[in-house]
Amino acid sequence: MKRKIALMMALSLIVLSVLAGCGGNNDKPAESSGENTGTPAPQSQTASNSPEKDVDLRIINFRVEDKTFYDEINAKFEQEYPNIHIKYDAVPTKDYAQLKQARLTTGDVDLVGGGARDVTDPVIRDNWLDISGQPYLERFLPGALKSGQADGKQYLFPMLATSVVTYYNKKIFADLGLSVPKTWAEFVEVCEKIKASGVDPVMFGGKDQWPINMILIGLEAGIVQGSQPDFYSGMKTETTKFTDPAWVEVYTKLQTLSKYLQKNAVGLAYGEAPGLFAQGKAAMMIDGSWSSQQIEAANPAFEVGVFLTPGSDKAELNNTAPVSNGDSGWMIYKDAENKDAALKYLEFLSRPDNYKRYIEVAKMLPVMKDIQMSSPITQAIAQLLNQQTGFWESYQVIGAKYNYTDYAIRTILGNMKPEEAAAKMQQDFIDSKPNWK
Structure with missing residues (x-):
């Protein structure tokens, strides 16, 4: 009997040893359980x-x-x-x-x-x-x-x-009895009244140059895409061009708006503009939604409102919100x-x-x-975005050349006419055709 028990124990040890050898490879990759990650990723x-x-x-x-x-x-x-x-x-x-x-x-x-x-x-x-x-x-x-x-x-x-909006100082608007402008004509009228009061109408940090694109995006949405939603689909075939009246209008109104920027606007660093605006140094600022963080941080008690930049003379077209x-x-x-x-x-x-x-x-x-x-x-901005269109930059042809930043800066400095800026943009675009993708 003792010999049988000993034999059975020996056999058990052998079986356990074999099983351990089959299942105990610690180098084998473990399967993801998928816990807290949804369905495990495909193999x-x-x-x-x-x-x-x-x-x-x-x-x-x-x-x-x-x-x-x-x-x-x-x-x-x-x-x-x-x-x-x-x-x-x-x-x-x-x-x-x-x-x-x-x-x-x-x-x-x-x-x-x-x-x-x-x-x-x-x-x-x-x-x-x-x-x-x-x-x-x-x-x-x-x-x-x-x-x-x-x-x-x-x-x-x-x-x-993100979106591009016009931030405005509620106190300045209230003190001057101003309403939020719905059309370009109303926007210019507001700027005139603010300027006459001795306050700079629009804050702009143009030293880095690229922020001029925020103003272009704000104006373009109502002027171009508001009336021609498929404008950029015809660019490759020249069915639509930058020399069309719509884009000439964008540059023309940019030039008009330049009269209402603070003195030496192109010398102010972009990162400084939101803080100065929050301190009441200007009544409005055309900028991206991302600047709301800096505005709130600079002056938590600042009463600020937002509206879509009214580039068009038709109020309904200015409801087109540029969103990326x-x-x-x-x-x-x-x-x-x-x-x-x-x-x-x-x-x-x-x-x-x-x-x-x-x-x-x-x-x-x-x-x-x-x-x-x-x-x-941010809540106030979100309420403006019911009718959306993309930033016009998102419709650019890959590989094409666009020098709109340079031409826009020249336009606000008075070194280039709106028609010339539009023509230069179109020529650059066509000349870069070999690189289009």
Whole structure:
């Protein structure tokens, strides 16, 4: 009997040893449970390294102003995924193209901050992973998703929308008995009354030159797209041209508006303008919705209102709000080593509580459904956006040449006539035809 018991014990040990050998390979990649990430990513989009192993998720971004949010959210993400260590680098926009190119060239990146232009350009688009089918994308507004689509695929994970509006000082308007202008004629009349009172009508930080585009975007929406929504679809065939009356009108009204800018407007740095406006140094400021954060920070007690810049003489056309849904978002590098970690990060950002926190901190317009905004200015801007059109820049032909910033600055300085600016734009566009994509 003792010999039988000993034999049975020996056999049991052998069986256990064999089973352990079959199931105990610690080097085998573990399957993602999908917990808190929606449906697990398709196999073709999942990185080869195990979610159990330590990985460095390498992220680059150009929105340095979002540092507070990303410091907070990255720490929160690492608590939930302790094996994923975030290496986050953000640099100003002027330095970002160089950083992005260097990191893509060396392959030292997983998540790349960018926008719609990174998707519309086929050469740049070839760098990105198709994230179509990720369940969390259903949380976003269709228009926002569309800005990051091409060839039936989704490449951009959108983070925000922006608009261009005219901010105005409610106290100055009330003191002068002014109403919000609905037409261009009313806008000029308001500017005249403000100027006559000794106050600068419009604050403009033009030292960096590119902010002139905010004024162009504000005027163009009602003048061009308000009356001709498909204007830019005819540019390649010259059915429509920059020399058409609509764009000459844009430059003409820009020139008129230049009379109401503060003295030495082209010498003021763009970043200084919102703070000065909040201090009451001018009655209005034509700028992007993103400046609401600086305005509120500069003077929390400041009573500010917003309206769409009335470029047209027809009030109904000025209800066309210029909106960009693809200014900022995320793309996954298609050859990234850590695709699985990058997909988890995007899912984490898309959770309503985390995304709402972003909107609260960044004070941007949300692109996700059912997100309430706490910023009074942002709420006021959102109420203007019922009838939307894209920033005219979003309809530019890839590879074409556009020097509108230079010509606009020359126009407000009086060095170029509106007709000449429009003609130069059209000539540049046609001359660049060999580079069109």
